[in-house]
Amino acid sequence: MTIMSYIAVILFALLAYLFKKLTKSGLIMASFVGASTLFGFGIQGLFLLAVFFISSTMWSSFQKEKKGNGIVEKGQQRDGGQVLANGGIAACMAILYGLFPSPYLIFGFVTSLAAANADTWASEIGTLSKQRPLHIITWKRVVAGTSGAVTAIGSAAAFAGSFLIVVCSIFFWWSNTSHSHVLLLVLTIAGFAGNLIDTVAGASIQVVYRCKECSVETEQLEHCQEKTERISGVSWINNDVVNLICTASGALIGIGLGIVFV
Numbered sequence: 001m002t003i004m005s006y007i008a009v010i011l012f013a014l015l016a017y018l019f020k021k022l023t024k025s026g027l028i029m030a031s032f033v034g035a036s037t038l039f040g041f042g043i044q045g046l047f048l049l050a051v052f053f054i055s056s057t058m059w060s061s062f063q064k065e066k067k068g069n070g071i072v073e074k075g076q077q078r079d080g081g082q083v084l085a086n087g088g089i090a091a092c093m094a095i096l097y098g099l100f101p102s103p104y105l106i107f108g109f110v111t112s113l114a115a116a117n118a119d120t121w122a123s124e125i126g127t128l129s130k131q132r133p134l135h136i137i138t139w140k141r142v143v144a145g146t147s148g149a150v151t152a153i154g155s156a157a158a159f160a161g162s163f164l165i166v167v168c169s170i171f172f173w174w175s176n177t178s179h180s181h182v183l184l185l186v187l188t189i190a191g192f193a194g195n196l197i198d199t200v201a202g203a204s205i206q207v208v209y210r211c212k213e214c215s216v217e218t219e220q221l222e223h224c225q226e227k228t229e230r231i232s233g234v235s236w237i238n239n240d241v242v243n244l245i246c247t248a249s250g251a252l253i254g255i256g257l258g259i260v261f262v
């Protein structure tokens with residue numbers, strides 16, 4: 001890849017920063033993820049990254065006024081931790097592929113992004129569900145936006161989000177195998193499974209805080225201008241760590257199923 005392509009990646013990240021889609025740390029990490037992807041998978045890799053970025057940003061903006069319940073920890077500006085949680089595994093796969101080209105690393109790259117996209121679509125679209133979501137472990141109804149909550153529409157959105165990434169990646173691997181049409185489904189399932197593991201982790205080990213003032217359960221460290229207290233979960237397992245679990249498990253399942261089917 002020419003130096004111009006790398007400059008274009010950084011300019012694009014800078015543009016996202018100027019339009020307040022990224023914080024400063026988000027800008028740095030997005031440049032790293034973009035440059036790594038370019039190194040390993042060239043323009044085709046960047047295209048897939050763009051599909052993830054544009055489609056998830058689009059859903060975040062969709063019916064935004066209905067989503068402001070204050071449960072989610074962070075705003076619309078993605079910071080470095082969020083970017084790495086969603087794109088860090090893909091960046092690792094790309095760097096590894098640049099050094100040791102193996103089709104399994106393509107599957108890992110694609111399914112980590114498919115899992116990230118499934119998760120984003122599920123949470124952005126699932127939040128709009130008219131039915132109150134079910135907690136994936138206790139199976140009780142909880143407030144929309146709670147980690148570990150599932151809705152029918154959210155699960156359908158997760159599958160569609162994963163499928164979109166896999167379809168858009170088809171030119172990477174279609175000729176690799178005689179099972180190409182099966183892989184289309186298998187890789188979509190890998191992305192969906194990553195999201196499922198994310199939901200289970202969100203429902204079990206992810207840290208939950210409670211506001212001492214209004215006693216609402218939240219992912220935020222502060223609520224009603226006071227520090228919140230931890231009521232369950234592991235203190236360092238925040239939303240970013242759960243998203244990293246999502247993309248890592250998506251990649252591992254994608255590689256595993258790739259080995260089985262190729």
Ligand SMILES: [Zn+2]
Pocket residue numbers: 211212213214215216223224
């Ligand atoms: Zn409060």
